[in-house]
Amino acid sequence: MLRVLYTTLAKSSNLTTTTAAVASMNASSYRKQSTIIKENDGVREIILNDPKARNTLSREVMTSIQEGITKDVQCEDLRCIVISSTGPVWSAGHNLKEIAASSDCGHEIFSQLVDIIMNIYKSPVPIIAKVNGMATAAGLQLAASCDMVVASDKASFAASGVNIGIFCTTPGIAISRVMPRMKSSYLLFTGLPINAQDALAAGLASVVVPEAQLDAETNKITQAIKEKPRAILAMGKAFYYKQLGLSVKDAYDQGTDVMVENINMEDAQEGLRSFIEKRKPNFSKK
Known part of the structure; x- marks a missing residue:
């Protein structure tokens, strides 16, 4: 399965975009109701900004994430991308109301996130998940698919779909590639969360710092990236x-x-x- 994933990735030479709105996103700060995209000194930040909805990955949010990942990605001024959030939940995963209302049992919705993830892999710049809160289900999938996960000690991670009878099959693809089998299967089969330190020990997080130091740690990493060719x-x-x-x-x-x-x-x-x-x-x- 791993060979197939990266063979598919290698055959796709161009980053894809999902909407014509990309062409109009030319300001340093681009806002929608549920996301904020801003750029400063070579660092683009995609902020999930719908805490009341637990930053679910609705179709609108995923379109905005795709725009943030793919817009002007070949521009030499862009050095790295950070995906962060507001509120206590980094992302609760897919919008279940959208899935329930879909005519294809969520196939297009799941595929939209897969397209984002493949673009993360293909992006020429490092993409960092800055996690301060819970990342669960498809939110866990998105975080685990980034090049790095910088987490605060308030972060936690769960594959909670199984708790409502939906096995986190696609999130399992992401976490099984960064975590040992015994750890990823624990998440997938129980639906129970793990804390930031356990995620660090299991390889799901790159670094864990106190919440008050999360911004400084992320800035340190992005600065180190910007100093490299x-x-x-x-x-x-x-x-x-x-x-x-x-x-x-x-x-x-x-x-x-x-x-x-x-x-x-x-x-x-x-x-x-x-x-x-x-x-x-x-x-x-x-």
């Missing part, structure tokens, strides 16, 4: 996901070629010179 991170990210679907031998064979290509890049040559000359590298950041 964009093209080199993009190359590295693309092959990182590709190699997950390869045999070890094929991964090393192709990875060696990628390393050589990387070494020949201008910023890599500058990095080598700076190391030899014992100075800080002067990267182009492009």
